[in-house]
Amino acid sequence: xxxxxxxxxxxxxxxxxxxxxxxxxxxxxxxxxxxxxxxxxxxxxxxxxxxxxxxxxxxxxxxxxxxxxxxxxxxxxxxxxxxxxxxxxxxxxxxxxx
Amino acid sequence: xxxxxxxxxxxxxxxxxxxxxxxxxxxxxxxxxxxxxxxxxxxxxxxxxxxxxxxxxxxxxxxxxxxxxxxxxxxxxxxxxxxxxxxxxxxxxxxxxxxxxxxxxxxxxxxxxxxxxxxxxxxxxxxxxx
Numbered sequence: 001x002x003x004x005x006x007x008x009x010x011x012x013x014x015x016x017x018x019x020x021x022x023x024x025x026x027x028x029x030x031x032x033x034x035x036x037x038x039x040x041x042x043x044x045x046x047x048x049x050x051x052x053x054x055x056x057x058x059x060x061x062x063x064x065x066x067x068x069x070x071x072x073x074x075x076x077x078x079x080x081x082x083x084x085x086x087x088x089x090x091x092x093x094x095x096x097x098x
Numbered sequence: 099x100x101x102x103x104x105x106x107x108x109x110x111x112x113x114x115x116x117x118x119x120x121x122x123x124x125x126x127x128x129x130x131x132x133x134x135x136x137x138x139x140x141x142x143x144x145x146x147x148x149x150x151x152x153x154x155x156x157x158x159x160x161x162x163x164x165x166x167x168x169x170x171x172x173x174x175x176x177x178x179x180x181x182x183x184x185x186x187x188x189x190x191x192x193x194x195x196x197x198x199x200x201x202x203x204x205x206x207x208x209x210x211x212x213x214x215x216x217x218x219x220x221x222x223x224x225x226x227x228x
Contacts, residue, residue: 006224008114034112034113034114034117060120081121081124082124082127084121084124085121085124085128088224089130094222094224096224096226098106098227
């Protein structure tokens with residue numbers, strides 16, 4: 001059972017990313033949307049939490065917050081809404097960590 | 099693939115109403131079916147037709163109504179959440195003695211069972227909210 005973990009809170013404000021990461025298993029993907037995209041910025045104090053995980057980030061939410069794609073942690077995939085839909089389809093279920 | 103979407107947040111709290119709308123649009127463009135969008139908690143505020151945002155701003159409510167009209171999407175508002183927040187259709191006005199209705203085109207008020215049915219009948223449930 002693979003799960004798409006959708007996180008939408010800034011890790012500098014709430015601990016939902018921590019909670020989500022604690023439940024991630026092999027084959028799962030973490031998708032960062034809305035304010036959670038801040039977690040994917042290179043040099044951030046939470047970047048290490050995403051080490052070794054399959055992480056995607058919603059491009060339009062990055063752009064809305066002025067984070068250029070070349071400022072992202074290595075290995076993070078940028079997706080658009082179409083890619084978001086594909087991720088939901090590809091995993092067996094979704095969990096939104098609100 | 100068939101999706102049900104749950105929206106827990108009003109149009110002007112954070113971003114959930116926009117994220118949910120963009121997701122639904124992208125899913126439809128890819129040929130997926132949206133079985134239902136269920137509005138819960140403050141999400142019921144997506145369904146009042148009395149909002150008048152500035153003309154240069156997106157119209158969150160009308161945008162849902164239009165999407166529902168064009169794609170025959172079932173937009174369901176949770177009755178208990180609606181009663182608390184004053185979202186009223188003709189049936190609710192009658193039942194609770196209200197002097198007006200405000201539900202927007204394409205929305206209907208029903209129970210939490212509709213969310214469960216959506217989750218059961220769909221391949222995926224995706225939740226947006228605060």
